[in-house]
Amino acid sequence: MPQGIKSLIVLCLLAAAGVAQAGLPIEQWETKKGAQVLFVESRGLPMVQFQLVFDAGSARDVGRQAGIAKLTNQMLKQGAGGLDADDIATRFGDVGAQFSVDSQRDMATLSLRSLSDTSALDPAVDLLAKILASPSFSEKSLQRERVRALTRLELERQSPSEIAQRRFYERLFAGHPYQQYPSGDARGLKAIGRKDLVDYHRQYYVAANAVIAIIGDISQRQAKDIAERLVGGLPKGQAAPPIPPVPMRKSASREYIAFPSKQSHIFMGQPGIKRKDPDYFPLYVGNYTLGGGGLVSRLSEEVREKKGLAYSVYSYFLPMRALGPFTVGLQTKNSQIDKALAIVNRVIKEFVETGPSAEELDAAKKNLSGGFPLRIDSNQKIAEYLALIGFYGLPLSYLDDFVAKVEAVTVEQVRDAYRRRVHPERMLTVIVGGK
């Protein structure tokens, strides 16, 4: 998006945290059509937050055109049930509802915020149901949205960071569905026809492939009724097939792409963890010390605080259906790449060999558990967790158990998990920058 003039204040969801006093009362059920629903009643504000998630992200581009998952997702609000894009936007606007879509590798998401008063809520819900069940995918809007998507690709190509990330995924997941960049590519986007969108929608936007997260100022009975209405127009269908396992890397590789920028953007990594992974907590808690804990991580201390080499340096695991990436990233002026990389490589290697000290692990636990209430202090955040729990099939007690799981991690478990799972000698490094 254009930098500077976006009118919404974008609040950052800071990662990490930990101490729930009371459990979050999550209700879970299936709609008649087989969509999974997770609901939390929350009466503090006169609003309802919805997050609808389909297993229809770019991992499902495989065998189709690159970019079809995201384009289908974008096209939903461009016309449905006899309404065009203007009508849809106006109708949501008239009742003060905010609607948005997003599509990543695992998930395609539709988010709706509405006032809880039924005079606003009912029209918003019915409109969303219509968008889901009978998108028109008109040729005219397809042409327009395709051109917009192609232009966004061009915008990506003027950003060294975007170029680096795209290449990082292409190489890290070569041969696996996760290599698909959600925004697709020009060849794919140009080849998508109306029928392709219709087919894609028919296969993946079905009740059995959906998770509906709801939190807000309504009763469970209302939520049940709304959930039925939301997916009432969808066929039951089938859940998407499993994602194949991610192949592990056999050797290190390093790739450099020349770009006329003052800084070089560096992405290093390897396949990391699954959302449901036996090593999830040791790896996650360990990463706080390595590169997750803001300015207090080892990477930040060594690269930024001691040497002033970068504004931002971090590491994180992105847990996905299959192994998501473990990523280490930083940017530094071009002449400093080697210096920065040497430090980063040393820090990772040392951490994998020796793990955190007892003090470091203690600090990580204190942060992750002590800050737990911050993770669930708004409807927005809870809705995201509900969607996550439903989509990845995590236990309903996931949030309630979080602190205990963090506290149970030992130094030995972290060291053991890192030694088995993180391989500094086989990392992929992608660098985009100038001379």
Add this chain to the structure above:
Amino acid sequence: MFRLFKFGFVFVSGLLVACAPSMPEGPSRVEKVLANGLKVIVQPDHRAPVVVSQIWYKVGGSYEPDGLSGVSHVLEHMMFKGTDTLKPGEFSRIIAAQGGRENAFTSRDYTAYYQRLEKSRLPISFRLEADRMRNLKLTSEEFAKEIKVVMEERRLRTEDKPESLVYERFMHTAFGENTYGQPVIGWMKDLKSMSVGDLQTWYEKWYAPNNATLVVVGDVKPAEVFELADQYFGKYQPSMLPKLVQRPVLQQQTRRVSVSVPAKVPYLIMGFHVPSAALSTGPEWEPYALDVLANVLGDGDSSRLSRKLVRGSQVAVQTGVGYDWAARLQTLLMLDANPTPGHSLDEIEQALLAEIGLLQTELVSPQELTRIKTQLVASDVYERDSVFYQAMKIGQLETVGLDAGLVEAYIKRISAVTAEQVRQVAKKYLVPATMTVARLNPLPIKSKGAVRRLGGRHATRY
């Protein structure tokens, strides 16, 4: 407009999209001024056992003299580098060990620091924040490293981002000698010549209880917060604050600037000088009419620019509108867009001017006006979902010289705006004499040097 964060994310905000209506169960905000002039504002929100504490200093990019641009933001970075009793980085480690999240941000009008914590830990935040209000230890050793970090930040946020560069040039062109024309992060030449002594002077000048507002939102009791504030901040003496001389904005004709850098997609920003709520010489309703106007044009899928330029004529692939009604000084109403391939920036400019022309001649329809107002009232409810954002609004209003009461009054004033008033502000302010246009003319992206992939055949040149 840009608020620079020490780490993490940047808030890019054109306007406070909406502020609170007075709802029946609305927030009971309480405020108190300590004897030394520190203003403390508490807004209880008992939905979750958390608290956010923000301290806002009335100093930022627009307070900086020529040659010292960026000093407020660099000082913000240095505020994490230790005090008489804390080692560099210790502040962050203590907050982290309490499970806290912390950061800071600098804008043209303010420098603010915050902690988000489980509610019982508020005293820790106050103790640390009070300490660095007066006991910061600025050393040349730490400064030498941190100024490099800030230069990297400038490269990251501005120099390697074509649209950010355009924005920087645009602001400089529109505001000229007025300090709103210099970037919050500072010109590189100023960063290079800055010294630790400059920071020491800046710190002593502006960091004082009587130049700050402490905002606390969350699961707290106001009386207890006031007592805590007094305990930790009450001991300081107020300072004599410098008097700011502000250079006026003198513009009599359209100003234009273009930026030619390696890029792929053209871009245009158009802006008009308009009053803010804090510095309005016209009728009181004008800033609110301008805010409605900005929303008619700009925000979201149902706005005119989306409907007509993106989906109708399709001259633009994306558009945006921003108006910071809560700025301290005279501000801008800004529009921006990327053209659709095959369409020129001239066409974009004509299309934007045509929309402005329409606002000057035709009244906004009752349905459209009602929709905008409904959306603003609704987004206020949604924004209250975030305790952080509640505190942001209060802090911002107070720091630019407005009153926190505007959080509620805003909705009333927006509701009172008429279609005729929207037309009047369009005619009065959106005129060629106050207009500035900045364009990005992409140059080919060429790179010197080899393209290589170790152990592979792929080579790419962007």
